Amino acid sequence: MNQDFVNNLYDIKGKVAIVTGATGALGKAAAWGFAYAGAKVMLTARTQSKLEALYDEMKAQGLECAYQIGDPIIESDVDHVVAATVKEFGGVDILLCAAGMNNPKPILEQPTEEWEAIMDANIKGTWLYCKKVGQVLKEQARGGKVILVSSTRGKLGMKNYTAYSPSKAAIDLMAKSLACEWGEYGINVNAIGPTVFRSDLTEWMFTDDTARTKFLTRIPIGRLGEPEDYVGVCNFLASSASNFITGTTIYVDGGYLAG
Incomplete structure (x- = not known):
């Protein structure tokens, strides 16, 4: 071991990253984190106006990025991106799959089509990107890093979550399965399991004192997650510092699962 080895552990300068769901809170945090660390980032999501706004903001900071519109559950769109x-x-x-959706509802009230849409967004889209990017990584023969977005909900059940929770448990097992499948090619596959992070969908939990206080009884660190809390583990899993870590889910949850 030498100093250069240690100094370069977290270096992702010049690496090329695809970030799906790039306009969501977690995808956007990962994209900024990769780009500020010197990676070249392809931003992709379904809404052009949001993608263009993010792209313009990042370019204004002198960061190297591009964007492509695409629906992660449409195979031809994934091929194009x-x-x-x-x-x-x-x-x-690097591939980071942050596209997904949730719509909590009691099983007796949730239409089958809505359940299928959640499963498609959370599992099919991730599977398609892994398949297409995996082919490129294998052909390049230089290894790679695949990072999937799971959730603490993939570990614990919850009322009204019979779509979302199973979909995230599937992401955990997809990471394990692909780790076994691609290890021989030097491709690491891991998942990140966040708890509640600030976003447009969760902002109400940050402003509703009753809901926030109840939830915080399970979080030893004593607060909900901010997008910035997500960046470190993304860059770690994208770098050579994680070369001997594959097939696991790292929970970024303030200790939620420890309680």
Whole structure:
């Protein structure tokens, strides 16, 4: 071991990252984190206006990025995004799948079509991106980092979560399965399991004192998550510092699962 080895452990300068769900709270945090660390970032999501706004903001900071509109559950869209990334940046090194959705509802009230939409967004979209990017990583023969977004809800059940919780448990097992499948190619596959993080969908929990206080009884650190809390583990899993970690889920939850 030498100083250069240690100094370069977290270096992702020049690496190429695809971030799906890039306009959501967690996808956006990961995109900024990768870009500020010197990676070249392909931003992708379904809403053009939000993607353009994020792209313009990042470019104004002098960061290297591009964007492509695409629906992660449409295979031709995924093909287009991956091909555009290779054309723009010359390859792919990192995939972070942050696209997904939730709509909590009692099973007796949830339409089958809504359950299927949650499963498609959380599982099918991730599976398609892993399949398409995995092919590129294998052909490049230089390894790679695949980071999936799970949830504490994939570990614990919850009332009205018979779609979301099973979908995130599936993400955990997808990471394990792909880790076994791709280890021989030097491709690491891991998942990140956040608890409640600040976003447009969860802002009410930050302002509702009763709901927040009740939830915080399970979080030893004593607060809910902020997008900035997500960046460190993303960059760690994207870097060589995590080269001997694969097939696991790292929970970024303030100790929620410890309680």
